[in-house]
Amino acid sequence: xxxxxxxxxxHNSFSDLLEKGETIIWEGSPKLNLSYFNQIxxxxxxxxxxxxxxxxxxxxxxxxxxxxxxxxxxFFSLVIIQHFWVNYxxxxxxxxxxxxxxxxxFFYFESxxxxxxxxxxxxxxxxxxxxxxxxxxxxxxxxxxxxPTTITFSTYNFKNxxxxxxxxxxxxxxxxxxxxxxxxxxxxxx
Numbered sequence: 001x002x003x004x005x006x007x008x009x010x011h012n013s014f015s016d017l018l019e020k021g022e023t024i025i026w027e028g029s030p031k032l033n034l035s036y037f038n039q040i041x042x043x044x045x046x047x048x049x050x051x052x053x054x055x056x057x058x059x060x061x062x063x064x065x066x067x068x069x070x071x072x073x074x075f076f077s078l079v080i081i082q083h084f085w086v087n088y089x090x091x092x093x094x095x096x097x098x099x100x101x102x103x104x105x106f107f108y109f110e111s112x113x114x115x116x117x118x119x120x121x122x123x124x125x126x127x128x129x130x131x132x133x134x135x136x137x138x139x140x141x142x143x144x145x146x147x148p149t150t151i152t153f154s155t156y157n158f159k160n161x162x163x164x165x166x167x168x169x170x171x172x173x174x175x176x177x178x179x180x181x182x183x184x185x186x187x188x189x190x
Contacts, residue, residue: 016116018101022103023101025101026177027098028174028178030138104119104185105121105167105169105185106118107119109155117152119143120189122190123145123146123150124146124186125145125146125186126144127143127186129142130142131175132159132171140170140172141172141182142166142167143169151167153167155170157170
């Protein structure tokens, strides 16, 4: 094993892949906190009907079928399960990072392959920004590639827990400044 030659070099940071004269001009990751319960707590007026309905359903269920002690255990079990699920989703997001240089956009997905992928600005036609409806501070960038068959990786939709075959930057804060950098990169490299 000591004398084996690896097929592909191992890269642990974006700077390992930079060409001469290329620098990272932006680096970020998805904003954490996708918990539905946290969204309800942040803006309860938006979810008032759901809150009232949930309280009524839980009250009727506890009184009718379980009794006071069983209902308490059931409720706290749901809270604990929700806590661990949110932490699991957040750990995946913590391992996802993005970077932009003058020539390309980098993607790091530790949960998939623990490698860094990139898309040159010359491969991009345009991009679209979709604002997150529950957290207006974040947006998702959909990168429109000239030839989609050249993309050999998938990005992750954290909101729906699905892979996306179209490259995206998910749940990005300060979307205006990031959009400006991507727009400049496409214009300068095409």
